[in-house]
Amino acid sequence: MKAPDVDLSLCSMCGICVDLCPLTFKINDAGYIEVIHPYGDSQEDINEAIRDCRSDCISWKESQ
Ligand code: SF4
Secondary structure (H helix, E strand, O other), X not given: OEEEEEOOOOOOOOOHHHXXXXXXXXXXXXXXXXXXXXXXXXXXXXXXXXXXXOOOXXXXXXXX
């Protein structure tokens, strides 16, 4: 199975991923993007977030 992964060292906190996939990404209490549910939104919507991410820091990673 694969899951979206955010490279926080590149993330500019633009918020696009949260706007597009609010069930998958959120801004956590520490102020960083967190993947709260790898399949919270459709794969199509997550792919759109990956395409639209201005910092190109979301990718699919193999998960267990
Ligand atoms: S879209 Fe990319 S740069 Fe913007 S908040 Fe999400 S992970 Fe960070």
